[in-house]
Amino acid sequence: MVPPALDWANRMTLPHMNSRSTSRHLVLEALPERTVSVDVRFDDARIWSIDVRELVTPAEIDWPEMLRPHLTGSTRLSVHDSASGACIEAFEVAFDQGAHRTAVVDETGTPLVVNKWGRLGVALDAMGEEVQALIVERSEILVQQLQQQGLRPFVVGGTLLGAVRSGALLPHDDDADIAYLSEHTHPVDVSVEAFRVGRALQVLGYEIKRHSATHMQLLFRDEDRGEVVHYIDVFAAFFTADGLINQPFHVRGEMRMDQMLPFSSVSINGTGFPAPADTDRWLTINYDANWRTPIPGYVLETPEPTRRRFENWFGSFNFHRDFWDEHYAAQHAATRDETEALWTAGREWLLEALRTDASPVVLDVGCGSGTLTRALDVTLPGSRVVGLDYAAEALRRASTFAGDAQGPAYEHLNLYRTQSLGITAALDVCGSFDIVANHVLDQIGHYGRAYAWRLMRMALQSGGQAAFTFHSRHARDVTFDDPTGWHLEEAQLVDEAAAFGLRLAFDPIDEPLPDLPDGVVDTMPLARAETFKRRSRRPVGATVLFDSAPHSAQHPHSASDHTPGGPA
């Protein structure tokens, strides 16, 4: 009998259930000896694979964060040995009172699995043979195109592993991995070459998402819906002067040139691809000596010194970009509404800041889905307003509001790149321009802020203005994974701005008490106001000014005219 007051959000309650499992975590009571990886299936569809080599049973394993919103309704939850497919345990579970079957699918109904990054994605086995054949065909063409550029491409990562193990793509993987062996040994030369390679691929018509100087992702979209169907990763590989082979972001180890060249050949579904001369050596460096054992739940753990080296040499242009792409993807409307509400007061403050005296060009940096950009476009009919963001999904969403040619323009801008300083030239901006950023500086890393300060200084030097908003208190449930909960302190911003010859005038932003739902009477208005104030993230507006008077005097149009403590 299920008591009516049972907490459905945290218990599974049907007969034959594993009584210790909950919707927060999965409990594996026992595993057969020598099990190295298990697949978790919902109604026999694989959802998640777990590397259990170092797991001590019974074990309580948290469901991945991204999976939790899908844990509704009921399902037959089964755990299988990844290698043999043998069922280890199975039970019917109900995650909540919903009558539906649990569905881990995207908006088109395509099954999703937890991928090697702990995110939900479409695995190759769910893409179907047709898409897999397309990936192989496209990879073959790409290899030829890279060869035509005078490069030495070869398959790496999961693609090489699948080819060597079974002559096919790994069913649990989600992409194809191709590297080219650069002749350069210095990271500067390797990066410059990689930028050139990326542009050459763009000229060939590829859509590229660049994760670092040496890692780009080629996106292949559905022609009708525009959704990404699959992607192919392209990496630069190179020997360093110390004789080690490098293939950022993960591979770095001892390898002789004769273990690399001349390339051998591997076959994927009957199509030949170049591979390192000694594939065993490469796969041992990439994975470990046990690479022959299939472990679908294997998680790449890049050694800290390697990660640190590669991130500094080649950057991390995609810092939290997956978060924002997912945030602006179609299926997260409710979360988007919540965060848009968090940014409303800041938006109003910036609109007021630029209401008079705006420059002919206004750049909305970190525009997201363009709510502020559109509002600026309406309130500043005499200005050209451009929304800028590094998340393709944000720009796609913003563009859907454009409607006609009269709306604001949206362009890609990545504050983690020096290239961002070229935005005014790319947009043919002449004369003064303004910069606004609504809750951007508090939601990016310090490398990104460095270029934001430079861009704001450029705006002031052009005779324009720069203003931004930020939360001065973090969310109560703040996590590293969710930048919307981050904050910055005024003192930190003052120090950072000073390093760029800038100073800041702060203005605490008033937040109106939210309206109560219709029919609800506020019996304790003072207590409600006090609670609201206590929980406030305390948004603040900041006007950016030159730190020294001579600068200000040279730019009569600059924000230095404005009184500290108020909007520009």
Place this chain on the structure above:
Amino acid sequence: MNEPNAARRAVGRARRILGTPHDAIARLEAELQTERERISRLEAELDELRRDSLRVAELIDLAERAFTPKP
């Protein structure tokens, strides 16, 4: 009777030279902390030097594109 006295004297001498175990541990911990801080400073410096590679590469790329006349 003499042996324990000799041992006690030896221990006393060792303590005078090395200090008490507590002192020795505290000294080692302090040295370790100093070295840790030095390593952190060196690592941060190395990070900056390595990051210069990216800055230079991006600047070269930016300059090449900026100075290439449009067709």
